[in-house]
Amino acid sequence: MDVPEDLRYSREHEWVRITDGVATVGITDFAQESLGDVVYVGLPTVGTAVRAADSVCEIESTKSVSEIYAPVSGTVQAVNERLVESPELVNRDPYGDGWIMQIALAEDPGLDALLDAAGYRALVE
Amino acid sequence: MTRRSPLDARHRALGARMVPFGGWEMPIHYEGVLAEHRACREHAAVFDVSHLGSVECDDPDAFGLLQWLLTNDLGRIGPGRTQYSHLLDPDDAHVVDDVIVWWVADHRFFVMPNASNTDDLVAAMREGVNRVHRAVAFTDVTASRAVLAVQGPKARELLARVSPEAAAVPRRAVRVVGEWIVAGTGYTGEDGVEIHVDAGGAPELWDALVGAGVVPAGLGARDTLRLEAGLPLHGHELGPGITPLQAGLGWVVAWGKGDFRGRAALERERERGVARRLTGLSLEGRQPARDGAPVLRGGEPVGVVTSGNFSPVLGHAIALAFVPPDVVAGDRLEVDVRGRRLPATVVEPPFVRR
Numbered sequence: 001m002d003v004p005e006d007l008r009y010s011r012e013h014e015w016v017r018i019t020d021g022v023a024t025v026g027i028t029d030f031a032q033e034s035l036g037d038v039v040y041v042g043l044p045t046v047g048t049a050v051r052a053a054d055s056v057c058e059i060e061s062t063k064s065v066s067e068i069y070a071p072v073s074g075t076v077q078a079v080n081e082r083l084v085e086s087p088e089l090v091n092r093d094p095y096g097d098g099w100i101m102q103i104a105l106a107e108d109p110g111l112d113a114l115l116d117a118a119g120y121r122a123l124v125e
Numbered sequence: 126m127t128r129r130s131p132l133d134a135r136h137r138a139l140g141a142r143m144v145p146f147g148g149w150e151m152p153i154h155y156e157g158v159l160a161e162h163r164a165c166r167e168h169a170a171v172f173d174v175s176h177l178g179s180v181e182c183d184d185p186d187a188f189g190l191l192q193w194l195l196t197n198d199l200g201r202i203g204p205g206r207t208q209y210s211h212l213l214d215p216d217d218a219h220v221v222d223d224v225i226v227w228w229v230a231d232h233r234f235f236v237m238p239n240a241s242n243t244d245d246l247v248a249a250m251r252e253g254v255n256r257v258h259r260a261v262a263f264t265d266v267t268a269s270r271a272v273l274a275v276q277g278p279k280a281r282e283l284l285a286r287v288s289p290e291a292a293a294v295p296r297r298a299v300r301v302v303g304e305w306i307v308a309g310t311g312y313t314g315e316d317g318v319e320i321h322v323d324a325g326g327a328p329e330l331w332d333a334l335v336g337a338g339v340v341p342a343g344l345g346a347r348d349t350l351r352l353e354a355g356l357p358l359h360g361h362e363l364g365p366g367i368t369p370l371q372a373g374l375g376w377v378v379a380w381g382k383g384d385f386r387g388r389a390a391l392e393r394e395r396e397r398g399v400a401r402r403l404t405g406l407s408l409e410g411r412q413p414a415r416d417g418a419p420v421l422r423g424g425e426p427v428g429v430v431t432s433g434n435f436s437p438v439l440g441h442a443i444a445l446a447f448v449p450p451d452v453v454a455g456d457r458l459e460v461d462v463r464g465r466r467l468p469a470t471v472v473e474p475p476f477v478r479r
Contacts, residue, residue: 036142036345037159039435040411040442058463060413062158062345062434087411088159 001124002029004095008111009120010071012053015095016114023072023109026099027059027090030124035061038090043079044101050076052110056101059090073110074103130175131271131324135331139341147240149176152343161342162349162437165313166477169277169284170342171334174312177272178243179321180250182263183233190261191226191234194253194386196369198379204228207299207308211369211377212238212249213387218394220363220372221245227299227308227321235306235321239359243267249386271327275339276317276350284318287333294318305330312347314354314479352443353436355405355474361416361431362403362445368394371447373403401428401447405476406460406469408442411435414460414467420446421459421466427452430460436476443476444469 003009008016013031017024032038040060050056050070057068079101083089090098115123128149130136136143141152152173154161164170182190192199197210206228212221222242227235238246247265254261275284285292291307294300296316299308306321322330335341348358357363362372368391369377378391408414413434420428433444444460448471452458456471 036154037157039159040413042412060435062349063153065413065415091157 001033002095003117003121005117007095008071008114008116010069010114011123012069012071013124014069014071016071018105018111021105022077023074023103023105024099025071025101025103026094027068028120029094032091032094032098035059035066036063037061038087041083041087041090041100043081043083044076046076046079048076050074050103052113068100070103071114072103073106073108075106076101077104078102128176130173131327132173132175132331135328136173141341141343144344146344147176149240151176152341154343154345155341158343158345158349159437161340161346164340165277165315165342165346165350166438167278169275169279169282169317169339170313170346171331171339172274172276172342172344172347173271173331174274174319174347175271175327176240178238178240178246178265178267179270179272180236180238180243180246180263181234181266182236182250182261184262185232186261187232187234187263190250190253191236192382193384194249195224195226196378196385196387198382199226199228200382201379202228204230205298205300207297207310209377211363211374212246213369213385213391215387216390217366218368218387218390219365220359220367220369221249223357223359223363225308225310227306229299229301229306242359253386268324270321270324272319272321273327273330273334274311274313274317274319275334276311276313276315278315280315280317280339283337283339284334286337287330291318291320312356313350314356314475314477315350316479349434349437352432352434352445353438353475353477355445355476357403357445358432368399370394370399371401371403399450402450403431403445404448404452404454405472405474406430406433406444406446406458407472407476408444408460408467408469410467411441412462412467413442414444414462414469418444419461420448420469421461422449422452422456424459426461427458438477442467445474
């Protein structure tokens with residue numbers, strides 16, 4: 001199971017990469033492995049204000065439907081439109097081409113609640 | 126207690142994800158549902174379906190017992206053939222179980238129920254023995270064997286490298302091949318066979334099939350395959366409150382053969398007409414509409430989805446659903462998926478025709 005050192009993680013199995021006040025968000029390798037083949041990602045609407053721990057969209061595999069939670073507070077600034085036609089990118093490259101959304105961080109984004117790689121590894125192993 | 130297949134160690138060695146199913150722990154997938162689905166549609170796949178029950182009935186009165194117990198007419202077939210049939214509830218004619226009967230030899234039959242219905246089938250057989258027949262011998266042999274389903278366009282070609290005789294068993298036929306019993310049956314919409322093998326011999330057969338290039342596939346792909354083929358799954362399209370007529374399986378009921386369990390109740394429904402019927406829904410997008418999702422017509426709830434998923438072959442979502450009997454193919458309906466209304470077109474299954 002892949003847990004990159006340079007990312008932060010939520011307890012709901014999202015990863016976060018923060019660059020210049022913007023959080024890129026996806027689901028972890030552990031999460032995609034647990035879900036199985038992803039067949040649909042219901043992307044959120046750009047411009048939506050989200051609060052950390054809110055449910056923001058749904059992801060479905062051949063087996064089940066799961067919620068994706070905002071790992072940070074802010075405003076959805078971009079979504080990965082490639083997932084509409086190719087949701088399997090979430091399985092194939094969860095930390096790269098399988099990213100789900102970008103959130104412009106709010107003033108108090110709630111980063112303290114996130115785990116580092118070691119903390120997340122301890123959660124799932 | 127959770128039951129395990131004779132192939133349990135093989136599944137774990139292949140890294141399968143194991144899940145509880147009908148009292149058993151079985152593989153849901155190895156590499157992934159979509160890859161296994163494709164392997165079965167384009168190549169050949171092997172499924173461990175040992176969780177299905179096997180009730181052996183070897184008795185001169187077996188034919189009479191099964192004719193009374195089940196809806197279909199064994200008089201239409203003969204030894205060496207298989208037949209799909211239903212066991213009905215005597216009071217409301219709901220489908221207690223759907224089974225395949227393997228008529229192996231003169232008075233030797235195997236009845237193959239769904240995993241979790243094996244005890245119900247055995248109880249009904251006992252009741253049948255008590256009521257209309259004397260001392261018909263039957264045995265639940267589920268624990269002593271494995272059943273492997275080898276399915277797909279290349280299934281027979283690859284199986285022939287292991288056993289040419291097994292690979293030559295025609296569609297819907299059943300033959301004794303050495304220590305195995307082989308039937309030309311399946312649940313994927315593809316050609317292939319199912320092999321009943323002693324528990325001790327199962328790992329060797331599994332290894333030979335995998336060695337010949339047959340791809341191991343789990344219950345996840347089995348479900349998406351049977352959905353594309355429009356085949357019912359007990360607990361979804363069949364079960365309490367659902368009769369064969371509602372499920373669109375009137376052909377399974379042999380009205381001409383005399384009395385059978387549940388006949389009177391089913392006749393009443395036939396006379397008054399069904400209140401709903403099973404049909405197929407083709408959705409535009411990829412998002413699955415799963416069992417329990419309401420079906421709407423003109424904004425009003427009129428039915429319910431019984432099974433739904435993404436169709437790997439078609440590239441969009443499909444579903445089976447109960448709808449009012451006046452709904453016809455081509456009608457435009459909607460499915461309510463957690464508040465989102467997804468447009469759906471009525472189509473008669475199968476969704477994928479081979």
